[in-house]
Amino acid sequence: MSETVKNRDQIPKSDQWNLGRLFTDADAWEQALKEYETRIPQISQFQGTLGRSARALKACLDFMDRLEQLDERLHYYAMLRLSEDAGDSDNQKRSSRYMNLATKAQGEASYQKTEIQAIDEKTMAGFLADPLLATYRIYLEKLLRFKPHILTQAEERLLALQAESAAAVSKTFSALTDVDMDFGTIDTPDGPRPLSQSSFSQFLLSPDRELRKKAYEQFYGVFDGHKNTLASLYEGSIRRDAYLAKIKNYPSARAKALFPDKVPEEVYDNLVARVRRHLPSLHEYYALRKEIMGLEELRHYDVYVPMVPDVTIRHTYEEAVHEIIEALEPLGKEYGDHLKKGLLGTWVDRYENKGKRSGAFSAGSYNGEPYILMNYKEDVLRDVFTLAHEGGHSMHSWYSVENNPFSHYNYTIFEAEVASTFNEQLLFHHMMKKSKDRKVQAYLIGKQIDDILATIMRQTMFAEFETETHRRAEAGKSLSLDDFRAIYRKLQTDYFGPAMVLEEVSDLEALRIPHFYRAFYVYKYATGLSAAIALSRRVLNGGDTEREDYLNFLKSGGSRYPLESLALAGVDMGGTAPIDDALTLFADLVAQLAAITSNS
Numbered sequence: 332m333s334e335t336v337k338n339r340d341q342i343p344k345s346d347q348w349n350l351g352r353l354f355t356d357a358d359a360w361e362q363a364l365k366e367y368e369t370r371i372p373q374i375s376q377f378q379g380t381l382g383r384s385a386r387a388l389k390a391c392l393d394f395m396d397r398l399e400q401l402d403e404r405l406h407y408y409a410m411l412r413l414s415e416d417a418g419d420s421d422n423q424k425r426s427s428r429y430m431n432l433a434t435k436a437q438g439e440a441s442y443q444k445t446e447i448q449a450i451d452e453k454t455m456a457g458f459l460a461d462p463l464l465a466t467y468r469i470y471l472e473k474l475l476r477f478k479p480h481i482l483t484q485a486e487e488r489l490l491a492l493q494a495e496s497a498a499a500v501s502k503t504f505s506a507l508t509d510v511d512m513d514f515g516t517i518d519t520p521d522g523p524r525p526l527s528q529s530s531f532s533q534f535l536l537s538p539d540r541e542l543r544k545k546a547y548e549q550f551y552g553v554f555d556g557h558k559n560t561l562a563s564l565y566e567g568s569i570r571r572d573a574y575l576a577k578i579k580n581y582p583s584a585r586a587k588a589l590f591p592d593k594v595p596e597e598v599y600d601n602l603v604a605r606v607r608r609h610l611p612s613l614h615e616y617y618a619l620r621k622e623i624m625g626l627e628e629l630r631h632y633d634v635y636v637p638m639v640p641d642v643t644i645r646h647t648y649e650e651a652v653h654e655i656i657e658a659l660e661p662l663g664k665e666y667g668d669h670l671k672k673g674l675l676g677t678w679v680d681r682y683e684n685k686g687k688r689s690g691a692f693s694a695g696s697y698n699g700e701p702y703i704l705m706n707y708k709e710d711v712l713r714d715v716f717t718l719a720h721e722g723g724h725s726m727h728s729w730y731s732v733e734n735n736p737f738s739h740y741n742y743t744i745f746e747a748e749v750a751s752t753f754n755e756q757l758l759f760h761h762m763m764k765k766s767k768d769r770k771v772q773a774y775l776i777g778k779q780i781d782d783i784l785a786t787i788m789r790q791t792m793f794a795e796f797e798t799e800t801h802r803r804a805e806a807g808k809s810l811s812l813d814d815f816r817a818i819y820r821k822l823q824t825d826y827f828g829p830a831m832v833l834e835e836v837s838d839l840e841a842l843r844i845p846h847f848y849r850a851f852y853v854y855k856y857a858t859g860l861s862a863a864i865a866l867s868r869r870v871l872n873g874g875d876t877e878r879e880d881y882l883n884f885l886k887s888g889g890s891r892y893p894l895e896s897l898a899l900a901g902v903d904m905g906g907t908a909p910i911d912d913a914l915t916l917f918a919d920l921v922a923q924l925a926a927i928t929s930n931s
Contacts, residue, residue, distance in 0.1 A: 349677035418686035528689035588851035614828030658761030695728020723754035731888035748859025756867035
């Protein structure tokens with residue numbers, strides 16, 4: 332029977348998220364948007380008053396706190412609706428209208444940062460000590476760090492007014508790759524199946540090599556037909572990053588990206604250096620993969636399929652939730668109960684539909700549920716881990732909202748990637764302990780290897796690519812399609828090693844990674860998993876103290892900088908030990924897999 336991607340209206344409501352905590356319906360959103368629009372002109376009433384007294388500053392911050400909470404609700408509703416179906420014109424219009432007003436609001440509020448920065452140090456010290464501003468003290472202290480990088484009021488206003496146009500590049504990339512590109516269908520033994528951004532990864536997990544090859548060639552054939560457009564879009568994104576860093580007085584785009592988290596560039600460079608040092612282990616893994624799969628040549632489309640093809644593990648969505656909740660029992664009853672209620676209740680948009688954004692994400696906001704977008708498939712074990720991963724993000728949001736004011740509830744991505752991959756580690760340990768089947772164990776070990784590879788090594792390769800492309804831009808060098816492909820091809824050769832035979836189109840992968848449009852983000856996946864491995868071992872081998880340390884990390888929200896909050900949880904990410912330990916674990920897992928498969 333032919334399998335087709337359903338339209339949104341064919342998905343049962345019970346399998347969709349319920350956005351009622353944000354707005355009951357589109358009409359309620361429209362009314363709130365009107366209210367938002369009427370408040371925007373009121374932003375200017377505080378201009379020139381912020382340094383007069385703590386009370387005057389508080390009046391402005393209170394007003395902005397209420398406005399920004401409304402802004403967040405409007406934004407998340409519009410974004411989530413667009414994620415459900417990017418081809419729906421109402422969703423497109425709603426997102427565009429919100430962005431237009433949000434840009435206007437940012438322009439009106441642009442005076443505030445410069446005016447707060449202009450308050451003399453003695454006066455500001457008094458403000459920070461005043462109980463009236465206790466709620467905003469952390470926000471103000473973090474804002475004051477940016478003083479060397481704040482422009483004049485007029486300049487900041489101009490930049491704020493550019494926000495909508497600045498988003499056009501990544502928005503166009505998403506529209507092109509998620510909606511306009513038609514990948515066609517793939518003939519399978521069960522009939523034709525649609526090839527999409529979401530189903531592509533599933534095809535690459537197939538044990539049928541010809542099917543993988545066909546899907547790979549067809550998928551990248553579509554990207555090859557749009558390669559010049561995609562290269563132009565990515566160049567535009569890089570040029571803007573370099574431009575903003577220069578006018579904001581940062582030494583580089585990377586320095587600008589790392590500054591808000593107070594992460595030294597040495598942390599980024601240490602990650603790259605340590606992964607480079609451990610590349611021989613990665614090359615050994617690919618050689619083992621080639622041997623286990625019985626291939627004369629290892630191809631790019633061979634690197635995702637499980638190396639134990641006889642094992643099939645299926646989970647209905649409900650079974651996946653049950654498995655996850657069992658695995659997370661070391662985190663205590665409160666954590667498990669809230670997560671179970673959310674996953675089986677109103678948090679998750681479970682299945683793929685036409686026009687829906689590919690992949691998965693968690694979107695936690697202060698006044699809504701910590702929503703999760705999935706494209707769940709019962710026969711893909713990785714989707715169980717993905718659900719656990721996004722559940723980690725959502726519980727991080729839940730704890731943060733419960734324990735922090737709006738002004739600093741929002742934690743950094745650096746920290747977020749710990750909370751998500753921590754859950755995956757506990758799920759892996761649970762499933763390994765539960766299984767007595769050596770083939771299942773081998774399958775899980777192989778998956779754990781692949782996850783460390785994808786999250787630490789692959790993301791570090793991406794991080795190197797971002798660094799090199801931005802350095803070229805900052806040095807005034809060319810950024811052509813050929814440049815992107817050459818840089819990426821060199822990295823693929825270094826990371827995959829001698830066992831891999833790359834396709835002519837393999838380097839086009841550089842043009843299909845959405846995270847590249849949010850530069851210097853991907854390294855946080857690698858540091859996050861390194862920290863998560865260390866913390867999961869600490870919790871599994873510890874007791875109440877270790878669990879509470881971890882939960883306190885989740886509760887801290889945005890009250891600390893990430894390296895500080897992780898240190899309190901029990902891991903030092905300023906050093907290299909967590910990365911080395913994670914990569915040593917990778918080598919050990921490769922050795923375990925080799926031993927199991929050789930004795931099978």
